[in-house]
Amino acid sequence: MARTTLRALASSDAEAIVVPAGSCATMIRVFWRELFELAGTDEDRRQAEQVAARTYEFSEFLDASGAPENAGADRTPTVYHRSCHMLRELGIDRQPERLLDSTGTDRRPTAAEGRCCGFGGLFSVKLPEVSVAMADEVLDAAKGAGAERVVGCDTSCLLQLESRAQRRGDELEFRHLAEVLDQAATETES
Amino acid sequence: MTTRAEFLAAVRDRLREPIPENHLRPLTEAGLGEPIRYAVELSDPEARFLEAATGVGAEVVGRPEDDLRAILERVRDDVRPARAVVTDDPECKGVAPILASLGVEVLAAGGPSDVATADLGVTGALGGVALTGSLVMDSGRARTRLASLLPEVHLALLARDRIAATPGDFLRELSRWFPDGLPSNIVFITGPSRSADIELEITVGVHGPRKVLVALR
Amino acid sequence: MSSEFLTLSTSLRERTAAQVSDSRLRSNLARATDAFADRKAAAYAQFADPEEVRAKARAAKGEVLRRLDQILERLADRLEAVGAQVHWARTDEEARDHVRRIVQTHSAHRIVKSKSMLSEEIALNEALEEIGSEVTETDLGEWIIQLAREAPSHIIVPAIHKDRTQVRDTLQRVAEGDLSDVPGELAAFARRELRQRFLQADLGISGVNFAVAESGTLVLVTNEGNGRLATSVPPVHVALLGMERVVETWEQLDLLLALLPRAATGQPITTYVSAITGARRPKELDGPRELHVVVVDNGRSSILGTEFTEMLACIRCGACLNVCPVYRQTGGHGYGWVYPGPMGAVLTPLLVESKGAAEVPNASSLCGACWQACPVGIPLQDMLLALRRRASEEARLGERAAWGAWAAAWSRPWAYRASLRLASMAARMFNPSKVPGPPQRWALGREVPTPARHSFRDQWRKGSR
Ligand code: SF4
Numbered sequence: 001m002a003r004t005t006l007r008a009l010a011s012s013d014a015e016a017i018v019v020p021a022g023s024c025a026t027m028i029r030v031f032w033r034e035l036f037e038l039a040g041t042d043e044d045r046r047q048a049e050q051v052a053a054r055t056y057e058f059s060e061f062l063d064a065s066g067a068p069e070n071a072g073a074d075r076t077p078t079v080y081h082r083s084c085h086m087l088r089e090l091g092i093d094r095q096p097e098r099l100l101d102s103t104g105t106d107r108r109p110t111a112a113e114g115r116c117c118g119f120g121g122l123f124s125v126k127l128p129e130v131s132v133a134m135a136d137e138v139l140d141a142a143k144g145a146g147a148e149r150v151v152g153c154d155t156s157c158l159l160q161l162e163s164r165a166q167r168r169g170d171e172l173e174f175r176h177l178a179e180v181l182d183q184a185a186t187e188t189e190s
Numbered sequence: 191m192t193t194r195a196e197f198l199a200a201v202r203d204r205l206r207e208p209i210p211e212n213h214l215r216p217l218t219e220a221g222l223g224e225p226i227r228y229a230v231e232l233s234d235p236e237a238r239f240l241e242a243a244t245g246v247g248a249e250v251v252g253r254p255e256d257d258l259r260a261i262l263e264r265v266r267d268d269v270r271p272a273r274a275v276v277t278d279d280p281e282c283k284g285v286a287p288i289l290a291s292l293g294v295e296v297l298a299a300g301g302p303s304d305v306a307t308a309d310l311g312v313t314g315a316l317g318g319v320a321l322t323g324s325l326v327m328d329s330g331r332a333r334t335r336l337a338s339l340l341p342e343v344h345l346a347l348l349a350r351d352r353i354a355a356t357p358g359d360f361l362r363e364l365s366r367w368f369p370d371g372l373p374s375n376i377v378f379i380t381g382p383s384r385s386a387d388i389e390l391e392i393t394v395g396v397h398g399p400r401k402v403l404v405a406l407r
Numbered sequence: 408m409s410s411e412f413l414t415l416s417t418s419l420r421e422r423t424a425a426q427v428s429d430s431r432l433r434s435n436l437a438r439a440t441d442a443f444a445d446r447k448a449a450a451y452a453q454f455a456d457p458e459e460v461r462a463k464a465r466a467a468k469g470e471v472l473r474r475l476d477q478i479l480e481r482l483a484d485r486l487e488a489v490g491a492q493v494h495w496a497r498t499d500e501e502a503r504d505h506v507r508r509i510v511q512t513h514s515a516h517r518i519v520k521s522k523s524m525l526s527e528e529i530a531l532n533e534a535l536e537e538i539g540s541e542v543t544e545t546d547l548g549e550w551i552i553q554l555a556r557e558a559p560s561h562i563i564v565p566a567i568h569k570d571r572t573q574v575r576d577t578l579q580r581v582a583e584g585d586l587s588d589v590p591g592e593l594a595a596f597a598r599r600e601l602r603q604r605f606l607q608a609d610l611g612i613s614g615v616n617f618a619v620a621e622s623g624t625l626v627l628v629t630n631e632g633n634g635r636l637a638t639s640v641p642p643v644h645v646a647l648l649g650m651e652r653v654v655e656t657w658e659q660l661d662l663l664l665a666l667l668p669r670a671a672t673g674q675p676i677t678t679y680v681s682a683i684t685g686a687r688r689p690k691e692l693d694g695p696r697e698l699h700v701v702v703v704d705n706g707r708s709s710i711l712g713t714e715f716t717e718m719l720a721c722i723r724c725g726a727c728l729n730v731c732p733v734y735r736q737t738g739g740h741g742y743g744w745v746y747p748g749p750m751g752a753v754l755t756p757l758l759v760e761s762k763g764a765a766e767v768p769n770a771s772s773l774c775g776a777c778w779q780a781c782p783v784g785i786p787l788q789d790m791l792l793a794l795r796r797r798a799s800e801e802a803r804l805g806e807r808a809a810w811g812a813w814a815a816a817w818s819r820p821w822a823y824r825a826s827l828r829l830a831s832m833a834a835r836m837f838n839p840s841k842v843p844g845p846p847q848r849w850a851l852g853r854e855v856p857t858p859a860r861h862s863f864r865d866q867w868r869k870g871s872r
Binding site: 191192193194196197198200201202203204205206207209210212214215217218223225226227228229230242246299300301302303305306319321322324329330333334335336339357358361362364372373374375376377378379380381382383384385386387388389390391393394395396397398399 | 443452453455456459462463465466474476479493495501504505545565566567569590591598601605624632635636639657661662677678680685686688691692693694709711713716717
């Protein structure tokens, strides 16, 4: 499976591979090396290194290319959810927040800063009660900060939080950072 | 019962092959090299010691220029001890007669149940640590380890020129501090005994002294 | 430790779900772990470069583990040279036997203990009570736990799951008058009660935080003073030493000593750091006349040399518990064995052989906060993942397939999209909470998400710009 993707990416001559989900970028940049180290050929390893070197997580790429100047009119009170993989494995720290701030949004700090949403892949169904309690804490913190919107860069976290919020009946909106940036840019243009 | 040889052989056996590496987060060979670098001002050890010691709740009751009798008088007025125990540390020279003349009964050396009846323990300190505000007790010089432990109040006399900058500086020079080899008990004391076992609220004087007083000499 | 408190024979899910439903427990834990986080940050700020200290400590521990046999040998030589008696225990049973023999030789009826997780691991208290000794835990938190007949739920703060009212109610059982719930007053009560026991004790038992091989010194790091009392007042001191808790030099110790209290409680140093080298010397007035050191393997050597070797670098600081979002919700008892949190989730299956133990690594969302917090940089999340892989290789094929399909669906973008569609279709057709297996568990407390009106993916496709 990983090898299929590796071949596909390696055969592309794009300068940068931009991945819109933090976990996927982590997979390619961090865990592939380990994977192919253990179960790959020399060719796999060479390709994995080479692909990893030009793979960027979405916000990291955008931020490095200079944050767009599009102070929009969107003042929605927002909490940014820092996903574990991006924060700890990729070390992507403030980039997404910088980008978000460029839209002029009312970004608020949260008491659950950097705390896991409780998804964790299989974890979410192996220990559903704990997983839900973890989501609750992140959601409560967002609401406690007065947020109406949660923005993230990792689809899995957003899925977990949104699913729980829907069940609780929380009035919270969930958006990928790209959506918010896109919307802000569209507004600025028009 | 397993013998030493058997136990160690089993350990050795596990180390025949190289230990597998974590490729994601490999272990670097970052040798020990330089001592830990601290972001704390340590150029004046005495000043830092006093700041750190009071920061953890120790009280400074005397400076080198103060007269020993004046210090002990202040301590007596503050603590009102009925009974005191004084160690054989060289810094304590002259303490017992002064205390006696101030109306404090000074216990003759004894075991735990005697020392436990004292409400003041007076000890010297072999040295201090500036970074942490710690006092270093040496059971060899003091001949007792309980004077700094059982009484409610512990008064330590510390020479100002015996303050190491960091714990590491002290530990790297153990052979200088203890030229005759390590005593059976060395203890670094940093402030009064404390516990945070109930709701992480810090309470003082759980098993050891409630008050730690320091006089610089 | 009473056995109904810790068990690996129920399922991890049952245990953790029960803990999660206790909202008082969760708020007690949240308060405590938040306080830890603030204190730790302040204490680390004293380092010019905390990462450098961590890296050096990790390397130093790695070096020790690579030469553990030689270093243990050196330690044993030095210990014997300073007059300590060294006992070797391959198993928990052997360790208990050693201690029992020492206790019986001295007809020690009254025993005081300073907190030791290793003694919990080998279930020492029960073994000593069986031969008629009265064992008193003297660490305030551990005493509370002993009186409540529970097991510690944290390796540094055993009663972290209890608030002041619960502590008051527990101590009230042995108090004559009415106790208040003010922590300072409760601590004063403990001091009075336990002081007598120290003075009357025949034997003291402690753990060891670090042993320094080059001088044969045992280092104990404590705050309350009970550790000093237990190792100074009774005529005999028995120290339990996990075989991996050794360093070779004082220079190495400096690194670990700087990190342990900062990571554990946010203190630059604990109130007391005792360095014990042998028993009382001829001119001394107090201190134990005999020092026994029981060196315990109990499964540790089976970790040595494997991909989990670095787990033996653990200095038992509890930092990984304090930052773990799972521990924060469940507390320690749900893990089912003496070591909770991320370090426990790694150690349990490595030290205990059972199906229940193999399941414990699932108590992690693999968020990596533990690794980031660990003062010796143990890659806990990599180990948790490896342990899960190992457990699933041993699991039944059918079980594996069900989880595997679900895992695949959530880990790949295309499958994620497909599963969203499928799930929303299914949601319209069936009640998802009736479909057994993973979907049902997802639906427990969460909606099966309906795709957004226009999902990011579709929008991106359309090139809405
Ligand atoms: S694994 Fe690391 S953080 Fe956890 S207790 Fe051990 S040393 Fe501390």
